[in-house]
Amino acid sequence: MRKPFIIICSLYIFFTSFVRPENLTNVSIRILTTKVITTFAFSPTSGDYLVYGDGNLLKDYDPTGIFQMNIEKDSILLKTFERTIGKFASLKFYSKEKAGEFKIKSVTPQSRVRTYDGDMEVGLTPDKAQFLIINKVSLENYIAGVVQSEAGKNISLEYYKLQAILCRTFLLSHLNRHEPEGFQLCDDVHCQAYLNKATEENIVKGVLETRGLVIVDNDLNLITSAFHSNCGGVTCNSQDVWSISTSYLKSVKDTFCIHSYNAVWQRTIPLEDWKAYLQLKHKYPVDDSSKFAGATSFSQSNGRTIYFMDRNLKIPLKIIRADFKLRSTYFSIEQIGDSIRFNGRGYGHGVGLCQEGAMRQAVLGYTYKHILNFYYKDVHLVDLSALSYFRQE
Ligand SMILES: [Zn+2]
Ligand SMILES: [Zn+2]
Structure with missing residues (x-):
């Protein structure tokens, strides 16, 4: 039992040097990042939302209705179907309940409706040319949305557990990536795809059953949890692709993916x-x-x-x-x-976990821990919830 204790204590020191545990419960993600949006609509689908314009709580609106926002002379014009509410530099839509959910649709340019959990903050980019839309969401709900976006639907529960751990590890090692722009991660593949809240039961289950788990290397650093679609039969050393050598991203022979879709x-x-x-x-x-x-x-x-x-x-x-x-x-x-x-x-850079090989292993009955250790060498799973416990000591 001595080793886990040492790992947890060391991790506590490591993480508190740049991330406070309470920051790990919610994350702020820029959504619709790749679109240059000038008009969009917002509507609550579950729970009541409070609307703040430039920090002041707005009144006299239907909190269950549809709000439309467009850019007018460097400001955000907020309207409902009935009337114009006003012009603001920033807007906040905060759910009164914990389980608030909303729909959002870009009108200019046109895009499909997306659904998200949590709160939404709206501003403009520094050049005032487009919206900056940020989803403030619980960490695990965000992870579930990422798992669905990155892995797709109708895959085994065991695989979803694995993908959740990879995406959670990536999140925690990139929390400061977009800090100068006012959010933590974007919803594009630049960070991790996050195109909707998770709708599949097995994904939510896989995230909950691995809640808080992340991967660290022998030096207790969060690993670069690289993955790709299909390795073609052998994965790559990280130094051969990115010129950075790691102890855990080593080439492995993988026969599990060679008959898969992208082989x-x-x-x-x-x-x-x-x-x-x-x-x-x-x-x-x-x-x-x-x-x-x-x-x-x-x-x-x-x-x-x-x-x-x-x-x-x-x-x-x-x-x-x-x-x-x-x-x-x-x-x-x-x-x-x-x-x-x-x-x-194969398909992708070939470094780290091969998704189609891992999916096949999951179907064959291998556990997520076994699959993890197949693709990443000398790594450990650690539960970050222990951090809060030690913080209270
Ligand atoms: Zn990004
Ligand atoms: Zn493979």
């Missing part, structure tokens, strides 16, 4: 495009046919490599992947007539 792919491009690319971007002597032959044949059949390489050329595979928008760096190249064909495996 194989192909992409064909004109030979001329390949020649032009090598010549213009990499100064390759494509007019020398004896030398160019080496650039039309490439294989990783003996294992994943980092570079596309022949006698004359060494290009990081991640550069080729980015330039041709390929699904992964795990590909071979062959010439077929006037074309070049990429025969690829």
Whole structure:
């Protein structure tokens, strides 16, 4: 029992140096980040909401109604269907009840309706050109929304537990990411996708059953909980993709994903495009046919490599992947007539947990702890709720 105690005490010291435990109960997430919104609507779907304009509680409105906001001369114009309420620099919609839920819909540009738990704060970006919409939500409700957005529906409970732990670990290690902009994380893949509240029962269950659990390495640091869709049969070392070596993001052989949806792919491009690319971007002597032959044949059949390489050329595979928008760096190249064909495996950067392999393992009956230790080396699960306990000592 001695080791867990030491881990918890050390974590307490580690976390309190930059995050107070009480801050771990709620998070502030910018929503609809990728859209340049100039008009949108808000409507409570559960619970009453108090509306504050520039810090003052507004009166004489129907708290269950629909509010519309649009930008007018550097201010936010707040309206209901019946009337204009006023112009403000900022608005807050706070739920009176703990379980408040609201719908939001961008009107300009048009987008689908999204549903969120918790509170909403509205301001404008510094250039006053678009809305800055922030969802203040309980940490675990946010995690459930992220798990549904990142993993999708109809997957096993055991997998959802695992995904919840990964997303919670990512959240806690990136709490200050957007601090200068007035929120903690955005809802885009830049941080973690958070496109709606969770609607699937198994996701909510998976989050609750792993409540507070995060992953740390041997030095008690939160790990970089990287994951990707499909590794193609072998994951990558972090230093091979991001030039940063870690003790836990090590290449592992994974046979669980090789028959999954994203296991194989192909992409064909004109030979001329390949020649032009090598010549213009990499100064390759494509007019020398004896030398160019080496650039039309490439294989990783003996294992994943980092570079596309022949006698004359060494290009990081991640550069080729980015330039041709390929699904992964795990590909071979062959010439077929006037074309070049990429025969690829997997989808994503290949570092850390392979989602489709992990999903398969969950279906086969492996526990989330087993799967976690399959993809991440020498890591530990720690319950952050212990922090509050030690804080009260
Ligand atoms: Zn972000
Ligand atoms: Zn895999």
